[in-house]
Amino acid sequence: MWRPDLYLNRPSILLAWLLSGAGGVCVAAPLGLPPVPVPADNPITEIKVALGEKLFRDPRFSRTGAVSCSTCHEPAKAFTDSPLETSEGVNHLSGTRNAPTLANVAYFKQMFWDGRARDLEDQSRHPFVNPVEMGLADRAPIIALVRTDPDYVRMFREAFSKEPAEIGMQEIMKAIATFERTLLFGDSPFDRWYYSGERGALSEAAQRGFKVFMEDGRCQSCHTIEPAYALFTDNRFHNIGVGIQRVERDLSRIQSAWLTARARGINVDKSVLSSGTSAELGRFVISEALDDIGAFKTPTLRNVAVTPPYMHDGSLQTLREVVDFYDHGGVPDATDPVSDFVSGGIRPLHLTDEQLADLVAFLESLTSPAFAGLATATKGP
C-alpha cells in the first residue's frame, strides 16, 4: 500500500510497482484506471522517474530558492496545495488558479485549466519562469544548475546518456513528465465496488449517490465512467458558470483587449496567472472561439474529497457547495442570475436534499488508500 508518509521518507518504495518491460518499464495501473499512455519518445525508466522526482521537489529552481513544483503539488496533500483557493508562488504571490491534483495526470489530454499546454512535458517548462510561480527571469539558471550539481550530472548521464554540456530543457521536461506519469491512484472504495464487485466496499448512501451521479445529476456526461475504468473527465472544456460572473459585465472590453494583446504576441502563460480578468476568459485565450468563453477543463473527481477547495478558482469550499452549485444550474444561490455563456449541459437539476447528500457520499468514496488519512472537505449543511 502506497502512503504519502512512506513515500516522503523512502522514495524507493515507488519501484515496487514499476515492472520491467522492453525498452523501459511498464507502469501497472491500479484498479479503476486504464493502461498508462506513454509517449514513444519518452519511455518510463526507473532512473528517469527518480530524476524527475528530484527535479520536482528541488526548490533551487525558483527565484527565492523556496518554491518547487511540490510546493503547490504537495504529495502529502494529494498533490495539491489544499486548502489554498489559488496557489502561492515566490514571495507568497498569488496566482489566479486553484492547483489541480497531479494524481492520474498521465491520462489528461491537455494541461492547465485552459489546456494551454499540450502534454506533461510542455507543461513542466512554464512554472519556472512564471512571475507568480517560481519567478525565474529565464531558464538559464535551471540548465546551469543541472549541468554542475554532481547528483544531477550523474542522474542525467544515466537517464539520457548525456554529458553535462548536452543537458537542456528537453531532458528536464522529459524527466519531470515521466515522474508525474507514475502518480497513479485508483483502488478507491468505488473502484472495489464497481470494478471488483466487492459489495460491501461502498456505503448505501454512496451507492444511491452513484445512481444520482449517473442519472438525475447528469454528472457522468462530463465526469465520465467507462465499463473498464473511470477517469471522471471527458478531457473537454465547459463553461459551468464559475468565474464568468466576475467579468461578464465588462466582457466586451476584456475579450477585445485580449485579442489585441494576443495579436501583439503577449505571453499567454504569464497573462492568465497574473490578470484576474483575462484568466476568466478560460479556454477562449487559446482557441479564441466564442463557444469557449469562460470554459475550463473538466477535472478528474478521483480523491476530490481530500482536495478542497473546488473549481478553477477555488471559489467553492465544500463538496456540498459544489453539488448545490450544479443543482442550481451554475450559480451558488438558486436566485442568482445565470451567465449567458453557461454551457448547454448545465441546467437546474431539482435534486432532493437526500439526493444531494448521497451525491456527496459518492464523491467521498473516490479517495484512494494512499490519501485515506487526509482530512476531507468540511461538510456543509
Add this chain to the structure above:
Amino acid sequence: MTIDSNRRAFLRHGTAAVAAALLPVTLVDVAQARGVEPFTFAVLSDAHLQQMRGAEFVRSWDRGLRRAIAEVNLLTPAPDFVVFGGDLAHAGRRDELDHGAELLSALRAPVRHVVGEHDYYLDLGNAWSQLFGAQWYSFDHKGVHFIVLNSVLTDAAWMDAYSARPRERMEAVIGLGQAGAPAFQVGDAQRAWLAQDLRVVSKPTPIVVLSHAPLQRLYRGWNFWTEDSDAVHALLRPFDRVTVIYGHVHQLQYSRVGNITFFSAMSTAWPYPYPESYAQAVDVLPTLSIPENRADPFFERDGAGWQFINLASVKTELYYNLYNNPARSVIVNAHGDPEDTTYAAAAGRVPSQQHY
C-alpha cells in the same frame, strides 16, 4: 486598434486558423473598388421562444437566444446590424413575441426582422407587425441593397378554410412532414412589389435577400419549400450578385443557382433533423445530406448556433458559430460556388449521433 488587428480579431472569432489563412488579404481594396464599404452583419434565427404559462418560458430556447445575443455583442468589429431571421415565437402568441422583443433589446446593434411561419399563422402576423413593422421591405446599407420578404404565405383557398380556427391553422402549418401542410409562397402581391422595388436598383449593386423559407424548392416533406421560387429567381436574375439568407431549416445548407448564392441560418434553439431514435420513426433524408455533427444530446442546443456575414469582398463569407461544436465557415470559392472546405471533406466531419 488598427484595421489589421481588428480584422484578425474578427476572423479569429468565427473560423479556424486554416480558414482565416485562406481569406484574401486585399479584402478592403476589393471592396472599395466595387463601391462597397466593408461591413458585417449578424444573423440570429429560429429562437422558437415558447410560453409554458405566465412569465414561464422554455428555458433551453431562452438560453439559446440569450447566448447568441451575448456573443454577437462581443464581435469585434461590431456588426452594423443584426437580422432576426424569423420564428422568434413558437406558437405565435403575443406573449412570446413580447418576450423575444425584450430579449433582443439587449443587442447593441439595430435589428432587422424577418417573419416566420411560427410568428405568422396564429393571427396572420398582426402582433408581430405591431412590434416589428412591415412584413416585406427593403433598405440600402453601404452600397448593398437589402430585401426582406415574407416567404411563409400560402394560397388563399387554404387560408379561407381556416379563417375561424386560428390555432388549428397554426398547428396545421408548423408540423414538419405533416400531410396537409400548405406549401409556402411569396405570392403575387409581394412579387409585384419586389419587381417594383428592383426597378431602381442598378445591375452591379450587390443584393441580399433575407427570407424565412429557403426561396427554393428543396424538400417538400419538411416544407423546405417556396412554391413560386422560380418566379422570384427570375426577378433577381438580372443582377450581378445576389445572396439569399434564410432560416427555417435549423441546419447548415448552402447552394447556388446561377447568379444567386443561398445560405441557411442556424437555429439558436435546436438542430434538425432529429436523431431517429428520438423521432421514433424512420426519417427519409434528402439526397446529398451530410449527417450533422450533433454528437451529444446532453448539451442542449448542441449543433444550434448563429452566424455572421462578411460582404466586404467579392466573395461572400458566412461564419457559423455553433454551440458545443467547432465553428464553420462557408466561403464563395473561385468558381463562384459557396464551399465549406473543412467540413465537406469526409475527414473533417464529426460522426453524427445515431441515438438519443
